[in-house]
Amino acid sequence: MAGKIVIDTERCKGCGLCVVVCPKNCIVISRHSNKNGYFPAQSVPSGVEGVPNSDCTGCAMCAIICPDVAIEVFYESKVEAAKSNKKGKPNLIKEKA
Numbered sequence: 274m275a276g277k278i279v280i281d282t283e284r285c286k287g288c289g290l291c292v293v294v295c296p297k298n299c300i301v302i303s304r305h306s307n308k309n310g311y312f313p314a315q316s317v318p319s320g321v322e323g324v325p326n327s328d329c330t331g332c333a334m335c336a337i338i339c340p341d342v343a344i345e346v347f348y349e350s351k352v353e354a355a356k357s358n359k360k361g362k363p364n365l366i367k368e369k370a
């Protein structure tokens with residue numbers, strides 16, 4: 274299943290949990306800090322040197338583990354999106370056509 278993530282880099286505190294939990298190595302920590310002084314996570318497009326596998330499956334593990342609710346996951350041609358809520362469970366959201 275193809276997936277894509279969107280990270281709110283201003284909300285992110287750079288804890289790295291999403292980097293560790295991603296089974297496909299789709300996420301790295303940025304070299305550039307955000308306005309709060311944190312180095313945020315960023316998604317990696319396929320084929321980036323040094324990152325052998327960046328094929329996001331849309332598993333939503335990153336969004337579920339993120340303590341700052343900074344990651345949205347889109348999958349199945351962006352028809353549905355999963356975003357973690359404060360209880361750590363994904364919300365399923367239908368995108369408008």
Ligand code: SF4
Nearest residue numbers: 295329330332333335
């Ligand atoms: S949805 Fe899954 S595969 Fe995609 S970036 Fe998040 S943890 Fe990695």
Ligand code: SF4
Nearest residue numbers: 285286288289291339
């Ligand atoms: S888990 Fe959330 S807060 Fe931590 S680095 Fe990833 S996006 Fe940022």
